[in-house]
Amino acid sequence: MEHNREVEIDGNSNPIQISRLALDIGGSLIKLVFFSRNSGDDEDPPKDLVGVSSGVNGRLHFAKFETAKINDCLQFISANKLLLGGGFQHQENCTNDRSFIKATGGGAYKFSELFKEKLGISLEKEDEMDCLVTGANFLLKAVNQEAFTYLNGSKEFVQIDHNDLYPYLLVNIGSGVSMIKVDGDGKFERVSGTSVGGGTFWGLGKLLTKSQSFDELLELSHRGDNRAIDTLVGDIYGGMDYLKIGLSSTTIASSFGKATSHNKQLEDYKPEDISRSLLRMISNNIGQISYLNALRFGLKRIIFGGFFIRSHSYTMDTIAVAVHFWSKGEAKAMFLRHEGFLGALGAFMSYETHSLDDLVVNQVMPLPVNASLGTDTNYDPLKGDLNGTESIQCSVYRA
Ligand SMILES: Nc1ncnc2c1ncn2[C@@H]1O[C@H](COP(=O)(O)OP(=O)(O)OP(=O)(O)O)[C@@H](O)[C@H]1O
């Protein structure tokens, strides 16, 4: 199992101090965020940070598991002693077990008893939408090189002006899709949603292509050609554009339209073409609904999160093109490096409002990983698919 390893920091096997673990237990995936403290290098806070005294340096770690394999997740938590540690204490040997951990997502309700039974821990439930917004705001404000645009195959990081962040539309593409108008910290409204989301792509794709994993299905789409199965405007117009209404001959007129052909069966289509067509159909649809909701509220920025995206270039390109096309260039699609961890980060941050309100997370910088969770040490944020095996350096300050 990919993530089922013991945590090592900086490539050595010294035990690490884990403080704070938070979970987002979704319909498809469980996301974990936890903080490990670097040994012995507390530091003074920066001068411009008022009202805080000492700081704790450490790393935020990210991991994910399929919800269907929740036992792997429970095993990971116990093997890595993630329930030890009681906040950001300064004592060297902090061994007081937590009696609860913060959790969000539907699974925080569904699996509450399982966590109690297997790990002896209660899940303190945090609202999913609240957590998504808190997580997104945190990433946008605190993490360098977090948000980027994607057009014509090239990524461009966006410098976020803290005074000009709101309002924006947050579109979280998980199993289903939530669209949230964000007006500030804790100020938001879920304005729409659609059940045609990541679960639809994976579910239909599995049935139609016999793929055994989401990654396999995504990989298939790289090699596919959707024109084999989609009906294009040109197929209907004898190779011509229909420019009067702004449609070129290569625009998809009807997703999966060619599959209506009487003399073809499922076996006559290549799995890679089906996967590509499906990915395009779902990404396009989400892009279009997002744009319509942005239009409803006059929002110019649409920020996409959720594990459906997986930093996959074709997915991002399709969504960005859809937003650009429908808004005639007025609205911009943005993506996040930690796309899949918004809810888990929000749950993680929610500790502050209860037991740890004297703590401020600050100075978060993306750094290449040092062997944490067996990750790639050559991580390149420009290319990266942050796949739940990364960590970022951060400091936490005590008031
Ligand atoms: N390894 C994977 N296994 C299954 N699905 C994956 C995987 N990687 C990416 N996905 C995609 O990510 C989606 C789940 O995304 P995410 O984890 O953000 O949502 P969730 O929290 O599980 O769902 P919801 O919020 O609707 O309960 C899946 O539906 C699938 O499209």
Ligand SMILES: CC(C)(CO)[C@@H](O)C(=O)NCCC(=O)O
């Ligand atoms: C039900 C949730 C919020 C669970 O995460 C998500 O899957 C979702 O937003 N689904 C879309 C439901 C709808 O608005 O039609």
